[in-house]
Amino acid sequence: MLRYALGRVLLAVPLLFGLSVLSFVYVRLIPGDPVTAMLGVNSNPTVVAQLREQFGLDRPLPGQYGDWLAGVLRGDFGVSFRSQMPISTIIVDRIPATLQLAGAGLVVSLLIAIPAGVAAGMRPGSRLDSLITSATLFGLAVPAFFLGTLLMLLFALTLHLVPSQGYVPFADDPAQSLRLTLLPALTLGLAISPYLARLTRSAVVEVAQEPFVPFARAKGLAPRKISVGYVLRNALPSLVAALGLTVASLMAGSIVVEALFNWPGTGRLVTGAVTERDYAMVEALLLIYGGLFIVVNLVCELAQSLLDPRVRLT
Amino acid sequence: MKTQVAVLVTEPRPAARRRVPLLTTVGASLGLLVLLTIVIGPWLIGQDPYAIDIGNRFAGPGGAHWLGTDELGRDVASRIAYGARATALIAVGAVAIATAIAIPLGVLTGFLGGWVDLVVTRVVDLFFAIPSLLVAIGVIGLFGASVTTTVLALGLSYWPFYTRLIRSAVVGLRSRPNVDAARVLGASRLRVIRTEILTGLVPLVLVQTTVLLGFAILDEAALGFLGLGVQPPQASWGSRLAESREFILVHPELALVAGVPIVLAVFAMNLLSDSLRDRLDAKRTG
Amino acid sequence: MNDVKTAETVLRVRDLAVEFSLRGSVARAVDGVGFEVRAGEIVGMVGESGSGKSVTMLALLGLVPRPGRVVAGSVRLRDIELGALSLRELARLRGRQMALIPSDAGAALNPVTRIGSQVGEGLAAHLPELPRAERPARILDILKRVGLPRPEQQVRRYPHELSGGMQQRVAVAMGVQLGPDLLIADEPTTALDVTIQAQILQLLLDVREQSGTSILFITHDMTTVAEICDRVLVMYAGQIVESGPVVDVCTAPAHPYTRALLDAIPPLGGDPPERLTTIPGAPPDPRAWPAGCRFAERCRLREQLGNPDKCTSLAPELASDGAGRRSRCHFTGSAAEAVVR
Numbered sequence: 049m050l051r052y053a054l055g056r057v058l059l060a061v062p063l064l065f066g067l068s069v070l071s072f073v074y075v076r077l078i079p080g081d082p083v084t085a086m087l088g089v090n091s092n093p094t095v096v097a098q099l100r101e102q103f104g105l106d107r108p109l110p111g112q113y114g115d116w117l118a119g120v121l122r123g124d125f126g127v128s129f130r131s132q133m134p135i136s137t138i139i140v141d142r143i144p145a146t147l148q149l150a151g152a153g154l155v156v157s158l159l160i161a162i163p164a165g166v167a168a169g170m171r172p173g174s175r176l177d178s179l180i181t182s183a184t185l186f187g188l189a190v191p192a193f194f195l196g197t198l199l200m201l202l203f204a205l206t207l208h209l210v211p212s213q214g215y216v217p218f219a220d221d222p223a224q225s226l227r228l229t230l231l232p233a234l235t236l237g238l239a240i241s242p243y244l245a246r247l248t249r250s251a252v253v254e255v256a257q258e259p260f261v262p263f264a265r266a267k268g269l270a271p272r273k274i275s276v277g278y279v280l281r282n283a284l285p286s287l288v289a290a291l292g293l294t295v296a297s298l299m300a301g302s303i304v305v306e307a308l309f310n311w312p313g314t315g316r317l318v319t320g321a322v323t324e325r326d327y328a329m330v331e332a333l334l335l336i337y338g339g340l341f342i343v344v345n346l347v348c349e350l351a352q353s354l355l356d357p358r359v360r361l362t
Numbered sequence: 363m364k365t366q367v368a369v370l371v372t373e374p375r376p377a378a379r380r381r382v383p384l385l386t387t388v389g390a391s392l393g394l395l396v397l398l399t400i401v402i403g404p405w406l407i408g409q410d411p412y413a414i415d416i417g418n419r420f421a422g423p424g425g426a427h428w429l430g431t432d433e434l435g436r437d438v439a440s441r442i443a444y445g446a447r448a449t450a451l452i453a454v455g456a457v458a459i460a461t462a463i464a465i466p467l468g469v470l471t472g473f474l475g476g477w478v479d480l481v482v483t484r485v486v487d488l489f490f491a492i493p494s495l496l497v498a499i500g501v502i503g504l505f506g507a508s509v510t511t512t513v514l515a516l517g518l519s520y521w522p523f524y525t526r527l528i529r530s531a532v533v534g535l536r537s538r539p540n541v542d543a544a545r546v547l548g549a550s551r552l553r554v555i556r557t558e559i560l561t562g563l564v565p566l567v568l569v570q571t572t573v574l575l576g577f578a579i580l581d582e583a584a585l586g587f588l589g590l591g592v593q594p595p596q597a598s599w600g601s602r603l604a605e606s607r608e609f610i611l612v613h614p615e616l617a618l619v620a621g622v623p624i625v626l627a628v629f630a631m632n633l634l635s636d637s638l639r640d641r642l643d644a645k646r647t648g
Numbered sequence: 649m650n651d652v653k654t655a656e657t658v659l660r661v662r663d664l665a666v667e668f669s670l671r672g673s674v675a676r677a678v679d680g681v682g683f684e685v686r687a688g689e690i691v692g693m694v695g696e697s698g699s700g701k702s703v704t705m706l707a708l709l710g711l712v713p714r715p716g717r718v719v720a721g722s723v724r725l726r727d728i729e730l731g732a733l734s735l736r737e738l739a740r741l742r743g744r745q746m747a748l749i750p751s752d753a754g755a756a757l758n759p760v761t762r763i764g765s766q767v768g769e770g771l772a773a774h775l776p777e778l779p780r781a782e783r784p785a786r787i788l789d790i791l792k793r794v795g796l797p798r799p800e801q802q803v804r805r806y807p808h809e810l811s812g813g814m815q816q817r818v819a820v821a822m823g824v825q826l827g828p829d830l831l832i833a834d835e836p837t838t839a840l841d842v843t844i845q846a847q848i849l850q851l852l853l854d855v856r857e858q859s860g861t862s863i864l865f866i867t868h869d870m871t872t873v874a875e876i877c878d879r880v881l882v883m884y885a886g887q888i889v890e891s892g893p894v895v896d897v898c899t900a901p902a903h904p905y906t907r908a909l910l911d912a913i914p915p916l917g918g919d920p921p922e923r924l925t926t927i928p929g930a931p932p933d934p935r936a937w938p939a940g941c942r943f944a945e946r947c948r949l950r951e952q953l954g955n956p957d958k959c960t961s962l963a964p965e966l967a968s969d970g971a972g973r974r975s976r977c978h979f980t981g982s983a984a985e986a987v988v989r
């Protein structure tokens with residue numbers, strides 16, 4: 049097991065390295081150079097030279113990369129070309145909001161997708177299965193912003209049950225914070241659940257065909273015990289691995305949902321940085337999102353092997 | 363011969379096929395509707411999507427404006443119909459780019475194996491490690507938002523996953539007996555690729571094309587919504603969302619009207635790809 | 649073993665029929681099967697692959713998988729009519745009064761649950777009144793009884809960490825732990841190698857000896873039947889074609905199909921025959937059973953009798969000889985015997 053884990057971790061290292069090179073090269077691909085982009089074409093040449101020196105842009109690339117990476121590893125992503133503030137400070141500020149949204153969204157989608165996927169997968173081809181499968185096909189076609197607009201129109205603008213937009217840190221006012229999280233989280237969760245339900249269904253279908261399922265019935269175990277303790281439990285390892293991939297949808301979805309609900313998370317930062325051409329910020333965000341995705345998937349793979357006792361031998 | 367394992371369950375259940383021709387019909391009709399909107403919609407509606415009429419903002423549906431007017435008094439229906447053209451072009455272009463990268467790379471790596479496979483697969487893995495919307499956003503960050511950038515961005519965000527699919531399909535095809543037979547009979551690699559591998563990929567590519575078209579429509583809209591796609595006032599489904607987003611609290615119906623065609627078009631693609639997959643699977647398994 | 653003839657009946661199956669409907673066509677996989685199992689008896693069920701053995705046993709358990717359906721018949725376990733039970737009642741009965749021993753325990757055990765807790769699941773489901781604290785002792789006890797070596801260590805292991813023979817012992821333990829009236833063993837030894845097969849067969853004999861459990865033993869191996877069974881049911885094309893005491897059936901088969909099965913056994917110890925007689929031809933399609941005798945197309949007796957019309961025009965009944973033997977052939981009896989010899 050330890051060797052397996054180590055192997056997995058070692059496999060992720062070159063990915064992370066590649067990602068860092070990619071992010072680094074990315075900024076250097078910009079037509080012109082960042083300083084001109086930042087100050088405009090008609091800027092004072094001495095100021096430009098000064099800034100270039102300050103950002104280390106006048107040194108050879110490998111050296112720049114080394115310094116940059118060393119900084120990144122210390123949590124220093126440099127300074128935002130726009131606001132001149134340290135990028136890490138800006139991002140760290142936004143992380144709680146995004147985590148709150150993504151976490152709540154994930155919970156919502158799990159609550160919807162797991163039961164639906166299990167119900168459909170336990171009886172493939174049944175009426176319930178075709179119903180759920182068609183629903184997921186439709187759900188996959190409904191974009192998060194559309195869904196969110198509908199929910200907002202219904203619950204905020206018409207029924208006035210919850211505020212339509214905004215964010216309050218949980219620490220400041222927990223109740224209001226949760227009320228404000230409700231719609232965005234529901235939107236994000238509903239948007240992702242079709243993917244998750246399909247993944248669950250196919251994992252369950254596979255397990256439900258294993259001989260230990262009818263044998264469990266022959267032992268007279270309760271249906272609940274069979275669908276949870278046998279089918280779901282055996283589908284869990286592949287579900288966890290699939291969950292890692294769903295994180296990509298979660299990230300993409302949260303960018304859109306944050307824009308719709310005016311939610312001040314890192315997703316707003318992504319859109320803002322691209323529109324404002326804040327390249328250092330885009331670079332940092334690409335690196336963080338990509339790195340997070342790699343790490344989450346690594347963790348999921350490790351969890352997958354922990355959940356399957358058969359992996360331990362190999 | 364049955365395996366021992368199968369004894370308990372008797373035969374493995376004949377893989378339950380969801381025979382729901384109704385859904386296929388729905389998908390095909392919706393697809394046709396979208397196609398008609400693209401082809402004759404603008405002509406049918408007969409309104410200028412760019413004609414501003416400030417005196418007639420936010421007009422409800424009716425009269426000459428089937429779906430009402432927008433925040434500048436422009437005809438919503440014709441903006442959607444013209445936007446459909448732009449969105450369709452973007453989707454087709456993006457899928458074409460992804461396919462043009464994925465097929466050669468996937469075939470090359472899957473067929474040759476060895477170090478070519480190893481290197482390219484690592485690179486694919488790397489791009490795969492970045493959520494595709496972020497790849498697209500990165501590309502847009504480089505070149506600025508526009509129609510061309512959107513095509514490029516979406517195309518470049520789909521190729522990693524598509525290449526993986528093609529590669530594994532090729533690996534499967536390569537180990538089939540007819541490929542061995544062709545090699546034994548002295549066919550050149552190129553010929554084998556042309557006759558056995560590429561023809562074998564057709565079903566997968568068909569299915570993936572519909573799947574990706576659906577993705578591309580969704581993503582064009584998402585990018586537009588974020589203000590990173592087609593820029594207003596140019597008409598596209600995405601830019602329509604960007605425009606309506608500013609008034610979302612006062613006129614959410616505009617955003618909904620802008621969203622409906624997207625839902626229908628993507629649903630059509632999903633239904634079509636699903637029934638296509640079913641049909642091709644059924645054919646393969648006899 | 650000698651008094652089984654007078655022992656009470658544990659299982660009585662009458663006219664059981666199971667149909668699978670697939671894409672418009674209907675396959676009657678089990679068609680009018682009827683038999684009895686008495687207390688302490690081991691009844692063998694043999695037949696070629698696809699003859700309906702497994703489906704029959706699944707029907708007994710009420711576990712025919714979709715799209716299959718029990719369309720007719722009655723199954724009585726002691727004095728309970730199983731068809732009249734609710735799904736819950738049936739589930740309560742499974743594993744307690746009627747237990748299954750799977751063919752491949754390695755695949756039938758839950759791979760993610762330790763042996764101990766897995767054996768305990770049956771106790772928890774069927775004996776909720778048993779205090780939790782007493783379960784471990786019960787589990788160890790039953791594992792000891794089925795001869796699992798070092799049970800204290802095995803309970804903490806996962807199924808894949810056990811050998812095939814040990815897995816099968818665990819499966820037997822799960823089957824017998826609640827003292828069922830009837831054990832159904834569907835080819836319980838096919839997945840094992842020969843020495844282990846013998847051990848498991850011996851284990852089943854021991855279980856019967858100790859607890860008087862009746863066993864329905866499904867196999868396609870006539871030799872195994874001869875070794876451990878008291879009576880045998882021969883299945884062909886969804887029906888019983890012959891039944892009777894093992895000794896009688898093996899020494900003097902009444903049905904041509906049984907004879908063919910016996911001829912297919914390589915003689916023990918002696919020289920292998922020049923050609924191993926397998927039965928030529930294939931069983932008919934269950935979606936369209938032939939009108940007459942289902943064995944007609946492959947029947948050597950029919951050939952030797954000069955292909956009488958009766959075989960293909962009239963379906964033979966499962967006729968009883970009044971002495972505990974039944975055969976489904978128009979020409980059962982000494983006349984036919986004489987022709988074959």
Ligand SMILES: Nc1ncnc2c1ncn2[C@@H]1O[C@H](COP(=O)(O)OP(=O)(O)OP(=O)(O)O)[C@@H](O)[C@H]1O
Pocket residue numbers: 364369371372373374375376668670675677695696697698699700701702703704713714715716868934
């Ligand atoms: N899940 C199923 N779907 C459709 N038909 C089935 C299914 N299971 C069984 N059948 C039908 O029932 C017939 C009998 O199958 P069964 O498994 O009972 O045979 P068997 O005698 O146990 O064979 P084996 O010796 O191979 O285990 C098969 O020929 C098939 O036509």
Ligand code: SF4
Pocket residue numbers: 904905941942943944945947948949950958959964976977978979980
């Ligand atoms: S009835 Fe005819 S075909 Fe059938 S077993 Fe008897 S002799 Fe053979």
Ligand SMILES: [Mg+2]
Pocket residue numbers: 369372701702703834
């Ligand atoms: Mg069987």
